[in-house]
Amino acid sequence: DIVMTQSPDSLAVSLGERATMNCKSSQSVLYSSNNRNYLAWYQHRPGQPPKLLISWASTRESGVPDRFSGSGSETNFTLTISSLQAEDVAVYYCQQYYGTLLTFGGGTKVEIK
Amino acid sequence: EVQLVESGGGLVQPGGSLRLSCADSGFTFSSYWMSWVRQAPGKGLEWVANIKYDGSEKYYVESVKGRFTISRDNAKNSLYLQMNSLRVEDTAVYYCARYRSPLDVWGQGTTVTVSS
Numbered sequence: 636d637i638v639m640t641q642s643p644d645s646l647a648v649s650l651g652e653r654a655t656m657n658c659k660s661s662q663s664v665l666y667s668s669n670n671r672n673y674l675a676w677y678q679h680r681p682g683q684p685p686k687l688l689i690s691w692a693s694t695r696e697s698g699v700p701d702r703f704s705g706s707g708s709e710t711n712f713t714l715t716i717s718s719l720q721a722e723d724v725a726v727y728y729c730q731q732y733y734g735t736l737l738t739f740g741g742g743t744k745v746e747i748k
Numbered sequence: 749e750v751q752l753v754e755s756g757g758g759l760v761q762p763g764g765s766l767r768l769s770c771a772d773s774g775f776t777f778s779s780y781w782m783s784w785v786r787q788a789p790g791k792g793l794e795w796v797a798n799i800k801y802d803g804s805e806k807y808y809v810e811s812v813k814g815r816f817t818i819s820r821d822n823a824k825n826s827l828y829l830q831m832n833s834l835r836v837e838d839t840a841v842y843y844c845a846r847y848r849s850p851l852d853v854w855g856q857g858t859t860v861t862v863s864s
Contacts, residue, residue, distance in 0.1 A: 636810075673849070673850075675850035675851070677793070677851075679793070683856075684843055684854035684855060684856055684857055685785075685793060685843070685851075685854055686854070687850065687851060687852050690849070690850055690852075696852070726792070728792065728793050730793075730795075730850060730851070732847075732849055732850045735798070735807045736795070736807055736809065737783070737795040737798065737850075737851075738795060739792060739793045739794065739795060740792075741792050742792045742793070
């Protein structure tokens with residue numbers, strides 16, 4: 636199974652400042668035949684279902700604010716919130732869908748400083 | 749509007765069984781893989797199972813193999829999770845989700861509590 640490791644476990648950022656979190660996979664999730672990274676990011680607010688933010692490592696879903704961006708390839712990925720808003724307080728998960736068995740990272744909790 | 753609604757959660761004793769259901773609306777259910785994902789109290793998200801659009805392929809996380817069965821009825825636009833031999837560690841909120849590479853539509857979740 637592909638193991639996903641996120642860091643840090645939590646971070647506190649001031650409103651309007653940048654938040655950056657990382658995700659590392661135990662093996663490459665880049666599929667060579669189509670040059671796509673099978674990596675997604677989700678936002679999970681308390682009491683709500685998870686929300687897909689980014690697929691294919693860097694493609695924002697429709698309606699997701701452009702302050703959210705994803706980058707990286709193969710085994711190392713980053714989610715950046717360029718200017719943190721109050722509504723961004725949540726736990727963020729990366730997930731690989733390269734294999735038939737899906738796996739999530741442990742999550743990064745984002746709070747307001 | 750695309751929507752998924754889970755039902756069937758509740759309190760069950762260890763060793764017991766429960767069947768979760770997930771009903772869809774707003775999309776062609778039979779065209780998509782579907783998944784179950786859970787979140788135990790104070791823990792992160794854990795993928796549980798996937799099923800192909802026609803039911804011909806099923807995949808499970810190791811910890812539920814042999815105990816849980818994912819199934820679907822495309823005529824009823826419904827997804828199921830039969831959970832047998834339940835353990836305390838199966839206590840969680842269970843979400844169904846549409847697997848369109850990746851999980852793009854989620855239900856609100858149903859809570860399963862395994863306790864004596």
